[in-house]
Amino acid sequence: MFALPVLAQDVDTPFFNLDYEITVDKSKLPLSAHVWGKDYIVQTDATVAKSGTKSVLIQKNADNAQFGCIATAIPAVYEGQTILLTGWMKLEGVTDGNVGLLLRIDGANDILEFENMDAQGINGTSDWAKYEIELPLPKDAQTIYVGALNGGSGKLWVDDLKISIDGKDISKATKKVVVELPAQKDKEFDGGSKINAITLTPQKTQDLKVLGLVWGYLKYYHPAIAAGNHNWDYELFRIVPKVLEAKNAAQRDAALLAWAKALGPFEKAPVVKSENVKLSPDLDWITTSGLSPELSTLLTDLKSATRTGSHYYIGLAESVQNPEFKNENPYKDMDFADAGYRLLGLYRYWNIIQYYFPNRHLIGEDWKGVLEEFIPKFVNVKTEKDYKLAALELIGRINDTHANVYGDPTIEEIRGNRFAAEIVAFTEGKPVVTRFMSRDGASVLQKGDVITAINGTPVDKLVQERLKYNPASNQPTKMRNIARALLRSNNNTLTVDYTRNGKPFKATLPTYTKDEIDLKLLSQKKDTCFKMLSPKIAYMYPGTIKNEYIPQFFEDIKNTDGLVIDLRCYPSDFIVLAVGEMIAKGSTEFVKWSNPSITTPGEFSVIPYMELQGRNNYKGKVVVLVNEVTQSMAEYSALTFRAVGAKIVGSTTSGADGNISPFYLPGNVYTVISGIGVYYPDGGETQRVGIVPDIEVKPTVKGITDGRDEVLEKAVEFINKK
Incomplete structure (x- = not known):
């Protein structure tokens, strides 16, 4: 998601200039508004408006730009249960990303609620239309951010934002009676x-x-x-x-x-x-x-x-x-x-x-x-x-x-602010080139090359030095994290020693800033969420999925022999129930979790197990692919699908399930922890253990060199086996 910086609360009256009619001096930035993002044009446009004389235009201005956003900060001084943001948007040629209104609610130190409509996939070309976001209004809210963002190419115009709280316009909403506690009055240090x-x-x-x-x-x-x-x-x-x-x-x-x-x-x-x-x-x-x-x-x-x-x-x-x-x-x-x-x-x-x-x-x-x-x-x-x-x-x-x-x-500077285009993963205990981030020109390295030293330092030594600074639940995931930063640097080049087919070589690799390289490729997202591997075997990729697609997908594949669900990614939507109900044969216990206590700090109690009500829609075999990239919601999905009969193929997952709880340490150090315990229906642990596969398959150096997906091949073999 896109996150705004904590901006100053510079408005404290019901007038917030959300029709963008008033600009700052001679600039084209609306009064009381702030811009977040880089390399996007964000300014008022006097040639296009839903009402009045102006709207705000947000338009991409550089190929590597990620998003542009207009936002207004409003003190959260209002009583109420829910907040509704409405606004009008007009789109022209929006591709390679989505647009949306933005509503974010912050507490004293963290984000409490957030929505940017990205999951709705709003893009393309369309005339003025009204959109809305409704969120809970937490009692400990301190700042409300409202606005709009463009995460793609093309033009977005936004106009006439309005806010209501519990159905009342914000100008008529009841204000909180704020009581300052002794803890808040203490300023000595x-x-x-x-x-x-x-x-x-x-x-x-x-x-x-x-x-x-x-x-x-x-x-x-x-x-x-x-x-x-x-x-x-x-x-x-x-x-x-x-x-x-x-x-x-x-x-x-x-x-x-x-x-x-x-x-x-x-x-x-x-x-x-x-x-x-x-x-x-x-x-x-x-x-x-x-x-x-x-x-x-x-x-x-x-x-x-x-x-x-x-x-x-x-x-x-x-x-x-x-x-x-x-x-x-x-x-x-x-x-x-x-x-x-x-x-x-x-x-x-x-x-x-x-x-x-x-x-x-x-x-x-x-x-x-x-x-x-x-x-x-x-x-x-x-x-x-x-x-x-x-x-x-x-x-x-x-x-x-x-x-x-x-x-x-x-910490980012320690890890390196520049990136080589080559992506490596530890395979058979060695850092192997697996793919490349988008760059002009070909790399001197090839898939399957094994990195042995970086800037003259053996990789084994680098790994030992970095292990304690790469938090993870288990060793495979620590190595995953180390691999992701192995070819980062603060210099313009890296020197690597590597082997290809057992023969040693040396190369100098250029490095690039985040703005010069497509870091999205690190996540391995595929172009499509559904495809057919063969006339009788379907494939689902949850990294780009939406729940609304799922009923039609299962209708289309109802006569196939098998379905592969590739959870070597982070799902873009919560598919646990939507998919689980399609493949479950009946009522199935699929998970337990534990919650903390405020009255007995340090105690965690297990809530009753959760059940999935299956529809028995899909009769074919279901195989779920996992590896160390499978984390959190992906692990929760795999746990659920196994409970309703799917086979798990691949290698141990990251071993970190459950909702996260964020907080800051002094020095503005932002961190999170797994906030609930997640267990199998029989009470077995998932933390650190991960989702252990039924059929263990790991990539090999030869398989990577040959361009094969050996985990997927094993899944297809299992489905075809009579």
């Missing part, structure tokens, strides 16, 4: 934590480990923090100096006890045992870490404090109930020399995993030991680069393919 350096000894490292445990436990368990009575980031900066001044564990615990007591008394409630618990809170450290009896008793009593489903720092998504992290300030202007903020980055991430990661039990090591290990790594670094590499390494330790650092300029 806006300019820095005042903790510029920390000298570590073994005892101080242990003290900071205990502080990290207690700080996170109080954050999620204490009712006063849940109520927003304390800025818990800033409370950390207040307690750190006292912990550092402590001469022994007894003084440390006394400081922590006084700090916790200052939060005030809390009411206790009877402990109610939860049902269907998959993962229990890890709180044994309260009694096994050698804490003073007084501190241990207070923390133990806090387990039974009265907690509601409302919390200043955590909520649950309305539908799937994955965690929503709230009021986690990204501190985008952080001074990376500030030791307090670096320590906050470690504590924030570690405790989010401790209490709200559904796969904590699958990390593969003692998570508390990881906290102690990383204290020196966060405390002793001084630069932005080293801090963000420490964060990336920490993220990698949870073994979740969803988890990474996304869109960070520092």
Whole structure:
């Protein structure tokens, strides 16, 4: 999807210039509007209008441009359940992409709701027509963005946008009564934590480990923090100096006890045992870490404090109930020399995993030991680069393919801002050229060439250096991620050693910026979502599919012997039910998942299994193709199709299923985690394990050299076998 930057809220009255009649001085940009995207013309047009004298024209202006967008930022100060955006669009020759209205709703630190109509496939040529988007209006919304975008070639005109909330025009909508909580009023450390350096000894490292445990436990368990009575980031900066001044564990615990007591008394409630618990809170450290009896008793009593489903720092998504992290300030202007903020980055991430990661039990090591290990790594670094590499390494330790650092300029520069045109994948343990991104002129390399060294460094050494900075659930997916960045650089050329048919060669490869090369080819998307492999075998590619196509497709193939569903991609639509109902023979249990708890942080409970009601429409064999690219929704689809009788062919998938939960670390580090646990109907794990194929087939170097798809060949062989 297209994401807008967080723009200033420069309008605070019901007039938002959404008819685009008023421009800024002599420019052609509408008053109060902002432009996002690159190499698109975005300006008012006085020759075309739905009403009044002007509309906004959005037109591609360079071959490699991705999208152009006009947007207006509106403060989300309105009460209501739903928001409706209507507007008029006129199209001329829109190809190679779609257009749409845009409605995005942001909270304090992340995107809460988003729609750009891309799934509707609006393109071509058409006269003025009215379109609309309706979304829920979250209670914690802070900014509403409205506008339109063009993601293709050709011209888009947009005019006369209107907003209504719960059926009322925004000018008549009821405004919120905003109450500022004590946590929001605390500004003492806006300019820095005042903790510029920390000298570590073994005892101080242990003290900071205990502080990290207690700080996170109080954050999620204490009712006063849940109520927003304390800025818990800033409370950390207040307690750190006292912990550092402590001469022994007894003084440390006394400081922590006084700090916790200052939060005030809390009411206790009877402990109610939860049902269907998959993962229990890890709180044994309260009694096994050698804490003073007084501190241990207070923390133990806090387990039974009265907690509601409302919390200043955590909520649950309305539908799937994955965690929503709230009021986690990204501190985008952080001074990376500030030791307090670096320590906050470690504590924030570690405790989010401790209490709200559904796969904590699958990390593969003692998570508390990881906290102690990383204290020196966060405390002793001084630069932005080293801090963000420490964060990336920490993220990698949870073994979740969803988890990474996304869109960070520092990390992208480390990986390389320029790309060779050659795409490689690890095959038979070697990085093999598999295809090419679109460029003028042919590459000196060929499919099947094996890269052995880059700029004189053996590939095996590069892999070992990069493993800890490439988060993933399992080894095949780590290698997938390493391969994607192997031929990235900040230089104009790369020197590679390679072999072809066993003979060594050397070549210099040019590199290109994102604007100079077609990065979309990295996703391997095909031109069509349906085709016939033979008169009796059909093929479905979900990477470019729409649910509306599926009924007709199954009608067309009802007399075929078999169907291949190629899930070596990310589905462009949620096809689980639409396809699953067509191939299921009856009512079938196909998945279980677990949800977190706000009242018992760290606990995840399994909801009852979900059933699929089959129509028994398709009688042929169904084969699903998977590999390490098969991730998240693609894995969920494969899991479902296997449950209703499909055979899985290929290799282990990425092992990261379930809705994601995003958040920021200090320094504007954006990351996500898998937010719910996803299991087979019998309770078997999918995280890290992935969808294990019924028939394992992996590409070979020879197969790539010969231009064969050996996984697809095996699927066809299975269908043809009588």
